[in-house]
Amino acid sequence: MCESSDHLITSELLSGFKACNLCPHKCGVDRTGNKTGVCNASSQVKIARAALHYWEEPPISGENGSGAVFFSHCTLKCIFCQNKAISQGGFGSYISLERLSEIYLELQDKGAHNINLVSPSQYVYAIVPTVKYAREKSLHIPIVYNSSGYEREETLDLLRDTVNVWLPDYKYTDDKLARNLSRAPGYSSVALKAIETMLKQVEQHGGRIVDNGIMKQGIIVRHLVLPGHEDDSMNVLSTLWNAFGNRIDVSIMSQYTPPSNCEELNSEPSLLKPLEHDMYEAVLDWADMLGFENLWWQEGDAVGESFIPEFDLSGVFAPEHKKVEA
Ligand code: SF4
Incomplete structure (x- = not known):
């Protein structure tokens, strides 16, 4: 971490990054030096975009949009990832923790319903003090933690007083597929236990709160249906239903977009095509049959690449600063 003048850098934060075990990979590397673990992230926060985002579930995006902060790098390596340029390519710019706090406040000023931390797991030590600092200034909108679900309980405990709305994926029940x-x-x-921990926190704080259609506190578990793997999608839903019933919201997504030029997909030919509408309908029917009441789904066909936001460093720099690094 090179911004030693950043007053939000605490000894606790540094000691966490010095032997990083934030996620289940438990790399144990010193990210403050020049080592990185599976996620490839250093200890300095790097982001690719901070802007209003309108394509989340209605209780997250509402009319005004969600204040999405897209973090660079990721703890997973999904071969079909839509955001590969930032998640695996590491596109983005380093910013100070103070700047990250300012970004939350700028998004709030733009009318965001919440601050939506997208792919934040590798920066949790840094996120906690930035949210605290912004709250002390004037941040009052909910913090949404938008993650892959591949989380350690110990890390989620660090976020107990930081996060209001959990937006985890539950991607697979088949561990071979996950690998x-x-x-x-x-x-x-791992993800099922993480969802249980998130839900426990929500319930300890008084449970689900939705005000004027916007979620202020709660958990929405997301699942992206993958072409050719609809059976696992149904298992995902059955597992969630058996574990949590209607204590969680569930969002079933159809937006799978086959990536272009991805040799890794040659071993998974079903992922070379978009999801068939009938298969998506079958998964939705299964969710209905199980009895989920707070269920979100997507209309129309698979979402095209045009729906992926442009990672152009929007909102990353303070207005008076020039772009210095990408
Ligand atoms: S956050 Fe990154 S370095 Fe830390 S344990 Fe996870 S993958 Fe490894």
């Missing part, structure tokens, strides 16, 4: 498609060993049980 092959996302390089995430043990994903099924």
